[in-house]
Amino acid sequence: EVQLVESGGGLVQPGGSLRLSCAASGFTVSSNYMSWVRQAPGKGLEWVSVIYSGGSTYYADSVKGRFTISRHNSKNTLYLQMNSLRAEDTAVYYCAMGRIAGIMDVWGKGTTVTVSS
């Protein structure tokens, strides 16, 4: 069964750091297009970052320079390193897999990040 399970969310102070993980099963992370998408409380979906199967990475302007997407092939896991966190980064963070570029056809259940003092 194809599955994604996020972890690593929690409460962090403004300016702090957090690393999210997304463990995949039933498919190979490095062979697909892996994304992070977030949703602030009561708001819509916001794309955060994507790593292509070839290794190229792209970011939304709102997180560029602060967040880093990566993957660990042998652990079949996707990561999102989040630095210099701000209150506006508070959201549910979903990881998602796309078999082709541009789509997200398998989603995890999400992990909640709260940035507050």
Add this chain to the structure above:
Amino acid sequence: EIVLTQSPATLSLSPGERATLSCRASQSVSSYLAWYQQKPGQAPRLLIYDASNRATGIPARFSGSGSGTDFTLTISSLEPEDFAVYYCQQRSNWPPGYTFGQGTKLEIK
């Protein structure tokens, strides 16, 4: 940056009725347009990709059309489980990245 604008913001219909949701892009996205459904407390679910292709397991009452800047998601006859929020999403080559529309809430009338 490409902006996606969805309309209407809220659509009130009854089961059995036809739903038509719109998504307009600020510049051409070719056919790189997807639609997702999200129910409260759940992750989004892919419905349509490349403007008109149904994802695996999606019922035939869901269909997508359009290309360039104007796209439509149609639900031919609403079932009770279809009431949810719908998002369109595009992939751009430059600047590279994805964008979501702000969503359309489909509610029971």
